[in-house]
Amino acid sequence: MPESLLIFVAQGVLKKVALLAAQEFMLAWGFKAELTRLSHSLSVIQDFLCGAVDHQPEDRGMAVEDWVKKLKDLAHEADEVLDEINYEVLRRKVELQNQMKKKVLNFLSASNPILFRLKMTQKIKNINASLVDLKSEATFIGLVSKKHIDAIPQGSRLDRETDSFFEKDEKIIGRGEHVSTIIESLINPNNHENLSVMAIVGMPGIGKTTLAKSIFNQPGISSYFDKRMWVSVSNTFEVNSILSQILELLDSTKAGITSREALLQNLREKLTGKRHFLVLDDVWNEDPQKWSVLKNCLSKLDFAPGSTIVVTTRSAKVASIAETLPRCNLQKLTEDECWTILKNRAFLDGSAPISVDLERLGREIARKCAGVPLVAKVSGSMLRSKHSKAEWLSIKESRIWDLQEEEDRIMSVLKLSFDNLKSTSLKQCFAYCSIFVKDLEIERDNLIQLWMAEGLLHPSPDNIDAEMEDVGNDHFNTLLESSLFQDATRDDYGLITKCKMHDLVHNLAEEVFKSECLIRDFNEIDSEHTIRHVAKIPTSSVERLPEGSISRFRSLFLNDKVRNSLYERLRDLRILNLYEANIQELPSSIGKLKHLRYLDVSKTRIKALPTSIGMLYNLQTLRARHCALKEFPKEVQNLINLRHLYFSGYNEIPVGMGRLTRLQTVSCFTVGKKKGHRCEELASLNELKGQLIIYSLEHVRDREEAEKAKLKEKKNLRKLRFVWTESRQMNNSHEDVLEGLQPHPNLESLEIDCFRGDNFPSWMMTRSLQLNNLKNIRLRNCNRCEEVPILGHLSNLKHLVITNLRNLKCLGIEFYGNYYVSDAAAASMEPIILFPALKTLSIGNCYQLSEWMEAWMMPSGKVVVFPCLEELSVTYCRKLINAPSHFPSLKKLMISYVDDDRPVASISGNLTTLTSLFLNDIPGLTTLPGRMWKNNKNLTSLYIVGCANLTCIAPNVIGCCASLRVVYVSGCEKLRHLPDGLDTLPLEELKLLKCPNLEFIPINHGLTSLRTLEVKNCNGLSRLPSGLQYCTSVQELSIGSCSSLPSLPFEEVMPSLRELKVVQCEELSSLPALECFRAIRHLTIIKCPKLASISRSIREYAATSTDANLLPQGIPEIFTSLEELFIRDCISLQSIPTLQGLTSLRQLEISNCGNVECLPAGLHCLIGSITT
Template sequence: MAAEAVLTFAAEGILKKVLSLAAQEFGLAWGFKAELRKLRKSFTEIERFLVDVANQPQEKSKSMEEWVKNLKDIAEDAEDVLDEFEYEVARRKVEIQNHMKKKVLNFFSLSNPLAFRLQMAHKMQKINASLVKLKSEAPLLGLVSKNKGATPQGIRWDRQTDSRIGRDGITVGRGEVVTKIVTTLTDSKYNQENPAVMAIVGMGGLGKTTLAKSVYNEALIHKHFETGIWVCVSDTFDVDLILLKMLEQLKPANAPSSKDNREALLKFLNEELKDKRYILVLDDVWNEDSGKWKNLMECLSKLYSAAGSKIVVTTRSGIVASISEKLLPRHDLEHLSVDECWSIIKDGAFLNSSDHITHEFQTVGTEIAEICGGVPLAAKVLGGILRTKKSIEEWSLFKNSIIWHNLSKEEDRIMPVLKLSFDNLESPSLKQCFSYCSMFEKDFDIQRENLIQLWMAQGLLHSSPGKRKDMEDIGNEYFDILLQSSLFQEEGIFVKRYKMHDLVHDMAELVSKSESLTGDLRGIGNTNEIRHVARVSTSVLDKLPERSARKLRSVFFNDGEVPRNILAWFKALRVLNLSNANIEEFPISVGRLKHLRYLDISKTRFKSFPKSIGKLYNLQTLRATNCAFKEFPKELQNLTNLRHIYFDESTKFPQGISRLTCLRTLPYFSVGNEIGCQIEELAGLKHLKGELIIRNLEHVKNGEEAKKATLEDKKEICHLSFKWTKDRSITNNNEEGDVLEGLRPHPGLESLRIENFMGDKYPSWMILLNNLKEIQLLGCDKCEGVPPFGHLPNLTELKINGMTNLTCLGAEFYGYDLDHNVAKTSKEKITLFPTLKVLHIVKCNNLIEWMEAPMMSTQKVVVFPCLEELDITYCSKLRNVPSHFPSLQKLVINYSDSGTPIEEISSELTTLVSLEIGGIKELTCLPKGILKNNNNLSSLRIRECDDLTCIAPDVFGSCGSLERLFIGWCKKLRHLLDGLD
């Protein structure tokens, strides 16, 4: 299905590598220039024949397939040889840096240069001979050499995207169904069985999962059920695995991580769900064995959960529904109308579907909507395809091509539509990126950065001719196109998560079937074609012939044992995932994997790294979080191609990080006094991105030394933390202030955290960071004031914690002077803290006064217009606070000597949703207006207020929205109001 796309890209990738490597001097030094030139010439000529493969008649498909397979094998052999050259280039550079030789070296002199030369020459000659033979066969097969057309081989760089990318439109037309299901699930008349079961039934692509998610996320469901659990069951109905997945969602401490002990699983589940009403969604169930279903229900009936717990099953099978449903009525999903399908298509096809759409587009679009047959997934995918087609002529041609695909049969409609979306992907490399996703199991949470790093390791990300872009940037553009094409789906609001629809996953498995092994070996005709292995047991890997194992590009080990010698087979590996593997000792043989670019050893138990990791000169990504080992070996500094490394804060990093000049991701840097650990090590890491935490800053002597980190030049760092060691001795506050002044970041920084700083004032550059969205000042107990932040236009979160020398938040806190200087010649109003949503003031024990913002007679001053959450905790001396918070929804005041702050804050409040009060010594009664004036208050928590004698007169009658009430450890409070339920 995707042979031409995959193999065209294989040839392209080799050509790019040949061009890159041919420019290096080792080709001249070792006499390979002629062979490299032959290789480049042959691939260029064969690429022209490859263009004609798709035009050949069906009767030639077998011979075409054989020819293309041979090309692919030869291309991979060439890639491996060229990769060995790259490896040797990197090795030589490292050895020169390590001063391992005292004299000038010839290239590759560490190993026997003559032997290496003869070996490489022989391989190159053999590959070129095979290419000559392959090229001579092409005309005999009827292939004609053709120049490639204008179809881009990279992605279309000017492709439009918008903020709605990946938004799920499949809930169109389902509003009444959602309401009906929610009403049924929360109706007490269905509480006789515990748990009761409802089935949602419909064909693939009709929106069962999306409907279930809409129900699951409804506010009424959250209110009615104390716990929600979501498990994707898919093809394999394993009762113990379902129980384990339920437990993983609940995340109890010390819970079993294996499904092997059912009694242990039930014990922990019972502890988590005892006396709780829960809702469990079992998504995508295929099991038609009533015995297995009965087994699961027997397990769940043993849980001492509260009456009224419910299970929702989504399935394509009426048989599954009939054996699972219990008491609750089943819901058979209906198809959407043509208008509803057109609405989904419009949402995907146009940047703004509310804009005026011409009659021509409306007519053709409605005809395409009719072809969808009421299936929302088909409409969503077609909308994504149509976004790339800008003219009415393109729409009409596309409509005719859909009709030509004969999508009249309902059961055959979805996969052809997904095939169209796959065919519409603009480059072979993008298609290969999509097919690689078959490695993940269904319903897997796709981590964007991780997937891009896997694509990168496979060599799938290249810039278009004349473009110089980071592989990561190209990967992000690919990812967005797959989102826009509805081949990925975006979920989550605050934390974005990505998934593939189960049918889309089926498509990925289909297009990668000959290359990927994700089960057992049954049905695999030729293991020599397998390149990627995932979700298989070690016993299956053991059965792979050694010849096949030597061709593998990816191995994702399943949970379990990893034989120590098995890695010696995998000579061509680019990706090795040992995450969660049951290994006590790290395999030394990993050092032999010359081609390895991605290594994940997270959640493993081995205590130390072998030195051989220092030989992975091509490694780009190393993931090592939640590991048992305490430090990396010093040989890590040899990994000069490393771009991304992930590790725990407690893991010790070796000296010499400055040599890793390709690094993009570095979560932590600990400053030391030794050479190779000082702050200047960061200077050469010019490509750092994302988040960086710099620890042990007490080892930086002065501001001049701090400037050597050149943080101002690292413009792609978004989140920056400066940490000093707590409870250290300090002799000169000014030096520490100079250090922080010297650590000036670039002005585009989005998040800043300063912890345990002992200077007496903050740096001058803080008020100039207009892009800041988040500021945290933690444990800076020598500072007597907070910088003026009120003018920062993008600040949404400010947390001040542990500033024990802070006594007053005055006019300077609001940045009034800065805004006044800008606005004094204008009649516009001044807005202070214009976007701030969260403000925490915690453990400021000497803070006495928080002043109102200064007002002006000539201009209107607006303060905190967007503040939604205010937390004042352990500020025992605080007496005076502002009173105007027009949007406040959550208020927390804990451990204050005075009741004045809550009285002043609440005097004008009308927007509260949640109120928490605790440990306020002088509070005898809640302020009169705080409950009466806040009609949307749904949560009230009062504790440890020793002098509280009453809540407030005549207040609970006006709190009709109150859902959660907790009052505890208030010694003088004897009773609540009469009539309070």
Template structure:
């Protein structure tokens, strides 16, 4: 054996000498873990300082949007080749402060090459509501959109449009015109195609040009500067500038190469990029892909390259969820720690993600409320690169499979209710499928023959059953059946001993969870909707690798008790603990060891609302549930104790606190000293009668020595039925030290409240309901920064406080509900001249309101004016200077005897005058309303035996006409036949 080893050693030595003779050098040993540099701070918004060469485009488009108020709907195309930053410019406009103020609603839809109207409208609706929609009927979606956008001015961003068929565009256009009749709505559209711009634009298109060499270098330099270990010497700068020249003026190329160079410290490494042969092979239209490939080639480890190539399983413009992506990488075995490393696979996955993000191979990241990146996307060109480097190992299909794909390792099949695609016959193990993703197709047994499968993801309502043969997939690491119609999971699922991730959330038909889940000892992440199940699997404490467990339902038997959490030392992220009434005592709750779980940053503690028995141990149970000091969010619901635990006062990293339904609590905890608290909600606490100085902090003879609630931006008080007093801080000298950042204040259904603070120096939005006028006047007496005010059910309020009106000239929205003692809006009408920014004025159900101030005619920015169900209103003021008014609604005012002349309201597109039983006719000036698209009228004086003539109404623009009759009418107006452009006609109560 010794001679054999010696012979091999001499052979290797000889080979090495020959290699040196050819100029070959020893390869560096590649560490399994990629190099790490300090992480950059990122968020979903775009920082203006980070955008190079596009500032003028943004300003020009913003100016166009703000001035394009005469048309119902305008379109601005942004045109340019791939990688020039079209989406980035659109995002800058989307996030621009002036744009946010100008538009009531802003929507973003990524269109891509699937120009499907129904999908576009559904995603626009989801963008508005921030909730996913399962609606499939186009008309239903449009009705929901119409409701959301009624009377609102909106901006719709359509990103990455490819459709060049005018008919498809016209269909979309007409639907949008029917949804909203206001003027001033806009679409920004990004596209690579001049033809798309030509068929869509109503305003000048913006053509993005290539950047200069200096601008490309500026992008690269900013990327490189993120690595504090790189000293940018004159030599490096010269090399960098030459590389910038090679970027061809494309920002994406500079971003990606800059990310690569930021991980290269040595001059030789920069020279390797500068002198790479790839630059000699560039040719016109395809020049970007080789440049991106260069960045891929310089990724610091083979495993990182595998991670990037695996992203070819996603379709273009797909929203990639970071957590799921890392779990997919892990399932494929890409994230193995080095021998002796203290890192776990998820740590390596996070590092890989950060490197790819830092290299701009990932972009458009979105953050949660705690600044954790949760979503990213890939540029289309980067997606093309994943397909290139995956070397035909990935196949994405919408139809049947074809033969001869034995090399495919990752298969994605997207269907619409079809059966599973035809699978080629298996031949001696040549099929090596490792990832199978199936959407909306009926699942057969064939797939379970693929014994190498590591990832199986099923989704869609068409999938109703998981066969028991699932147990044959013994190498499976990730199983996802979320959003399916599966009713039961087979027992065989517990044979998947290698399973790391199990996703079974959003399965509304699922009756129960697998009982023997404890067998799956390698399980690291489990997702299910805990609030839907009365009991969770037994002995979860045996799953000691578990990191994700979003819900734990406390039971009473052995294996179901709260102590099961004590063994789960790796838990992280969100954890809600339900049915805490089943916890015996403090010792049991303390055994959860939450105080040791540093990576759990969001906690919810829930006691059942309908529980039986006493609440004697709630305080000690909650005391024992002390979390780690790194906790960011705390929610306590249904707590039955009288006081909160001491540990709440010292969790300095808390960002959000919600205290709900803690009905026996008499005193709120001291929260004013928490330095990071930004969001506070307190609701449904019947025993709290006073919010005193203890709420702010510990007051002593020297007063308060710290700023109180220094970061609080949102404060909500709801359903505090017995709250009488909310005291201010003790000393006037400390007023400037309380609530310095508070933007939103909501006080609802606190009927007994008699006093409250008034010093909120930064408040922008106030909602106050169901209290008395004295309290409202006290709270609002010193406001100067309000932009939105909504009041409802304020008793004994005869008019809005004069100081409130005079001191808040920046008010943009005023809404009044059910103030039954309100006689007039203001004691003096002259204050309305200050309201140069007021855009929306809405008044509902104010039965004593008898008049509106004459000064309303000065509101030149007013766009929406609504008065409904004010039975004592007799007259309406002139609106002659309300030149921006686009929607006027007067409804349910039976004593109104006159309406304003409308001849100066050239922007009016929506008019409603209904159920005003003393009106004898239509308002004057209807013939001047050339943009009127929506008209709803009727329910006038019952002595009239004929409907007022419609002859003065501009019929050319009108699209919706709704006529409401009354008892004496027996015929329709003769001139109704003139309205040939109508798309909707409604006629009611014409007997």
């Protein structure tokens, strides 16, 4: 396998030779003759190399291997020499641009050009001589020359903008019964355990993760559990790491916390009292102690009953340590199931017609997959590019199927899939992925930039003008198609941005690359191989390597301190990744890394880059995200090969960016007043791709200056955002400037912020200048605009945001483009569709908006509006009095801070598809439209907040809203009654807050699905519903500031109640007996002065009452499991009973209890285990 990879090394050098030989300076300095000889010698050697791959002499294996190693080292040496010559070409080009030199014939070296020429010529001659020796040696050991053409796969190219179909909605085959059984077990209402564990066990490739993902994404799981979390564990089972990953999933701002106590505290705030579903994927840990530590930590988070962990593992021992629920042992699939997987992969959707011969062969191959889904998946992917019977027969008769060991057979199939990658370039790209740790999400763009820096990406002969990034995207998609990549992650536009590798696939990549790559374990170094790629090895270990070894490094990934002396030894380095490294600066010696193409200093403490960075003329990618960098040195403009520049702050723009003409990616561009920061710097950057944000447009004087950016010529830009600085009011013409910033029609996303013109530009207001590729439009803080652009005709528009257009008074027919539609509708037999693809629409902070007109409708009904709209938000449009009524697909509706109730009635009156309704601060709303209740059978959540004049939600809801799960009502001061029939709904959460005139809650027979009931600041409520004691699933009950409430209506057991909180209920005189609360863990009672007695809780007790003068003497006997005791603000309290029996107590607080004369007896016995 390494021999085949060397073919590409030689080809890469040949391509460089051809390019360099074409340079005019070669004629002047006499390089062409030697380079021509080098090219010819490499061609001859390449033929021998191909012969070594296909026809290796049987008794000369070691000799051939030794010959290949020599060739590999010599090819790298030639690569270094040619790259050094190329560096001098680039250096001279930069010097000419800087007007440092005037004469062409003195350009190869600033010190001694003649000496440089002689030195390079001699190096090339030495390489040629060595190649002659290698040719003779090849003949001596019996290698046969063979012409070879490196075939670049030319199958259907998957464009980056459309991506592969794989991993999008992949159906799970043969596991339906497992899915049903597991889900039934997970959502079992009789499971009162606070934390259950189920293990999915099976051999590698059997589909454990696929099954877990299918369960994770089931609607029943997402609706039953409050939170779902997924953590990839793999070989390293570190409790803090697992806790940290869970916390980061819940709150990305909490990343970086390392203290276990801090992690648990933050997790407790997020998770306590809720039901959670956690998947720990690919667990290898067989140490019971480590699992016990993790489970104890999770138990402290006080999950609600029914919370479950699913563990996927290869090891039955792991399962036996962790599980509390019946195990799921995954068996092999049937032959038919393997055939289904294989067919779906080989023929995309599996529905294409298949010849009898191919189906027969396919079924025989499926039989050989031995019931392993991964093998079937990879085999099908491999067959997709093969269309003949002979090709399928070749796969079927391969000797790989004869292996006996299961894992060996899987690895052999993966190896066969690797062998079927039709270019050595693609194979080497796959092998390079072993440099990443297992289970890492690999960022697509970053991976392609690494491939590019290594020189692995070259266009195919039939598409010689293809960019390296395009070749890399093709390679990425091919590896995804081949199932060598999996678990694809997509962005909001459906583009794949990340992926993973299966552990076995990663093992294969490591095996392929092991002769050149050293990962993590310094002891794995093999003296017989030349290590060229090093990742995650301690810097101290790297520094101890011999000079000759370090000088050959091409990739170096470090994340700890780096001594300056190390940089000077890395003479051949292409990639330097210092992501999260513990460094504060880069030394000036980094400028000596002539071959460097990739540099990442993200998440470091670097504040400035050395000026010598401007000497890295080969640099293609510079990443400096989320670091302390304030600005770039002006020498960055010398990086004429730079293609991708990443940084975080918009004030960091390099001066003279216009010279970076090869730039494709840049985080943003900030317009300045000084030369080198003006709009014209963008003129020559026509290679820009993806997204561009242009800040500080107030510094652009007029349309003429704006047009110098030449945005119309940037056909590869997909997202544009224009930003004026809001706090700066200048005398430039915003309208003229925006007119001059017209983008290319290929644009897909447009955002305009803080525009101060009265009108949007003609290229937005005139339908004839179509931007039909637009999928996303955001108009923000355009305060002077009185009308919005014509948008209804945009056939691809999916997301539209209009916010802070404070002068907008009317969304009229121009919004839809009716002026242009009416004639077409009259003449056409087909309906005219306006906003045909729009899915989300948000209108906010338009304080003058009073009218949102219906689209112009013809009597024949030929105009259809918003056919796909699913989410509508209207906020802070106080003056709005009407709105359209045609939203045939609307699912989520949010209306807030609108004074009149007519928009609510109009929008919701005809809806039939609503699932979520949020109404907030609508003073004119007195009741909800009756039709909305009856027509929306799928409504699951209702939120009504701050509607002060609401008197009735609905008379009754019997027979309505059969899917309603959540009702939240707050700040409705005039609301007296809730709808009759409330207890006929499948409610899980009912919260009633700040409704002072609410008199009763109509729950008579019990809501069996209710889990959370919260009633606060409802002073008119004199009793809780009698049916509450029959709500057997209630886990949290919180009653606060209900001054008229005398008691809690519990006579029967509340088997699920875990948390009872009663706060500031002045009339409350008693609590139910302990027997009603068998599952309770938290009991909090604050400011209930008439409460005569306090029952026990199991885990936590808090009392605050100014009238309490004596705590129960039986606290130690009652609270044997008590962990936290807080006694606050009990100014009449005179004594505290003995605490000696509180063996579980770990936190005690006694504060503001001025009449307590002495500490409780028995405290000395507990002092070592509690904090006070």
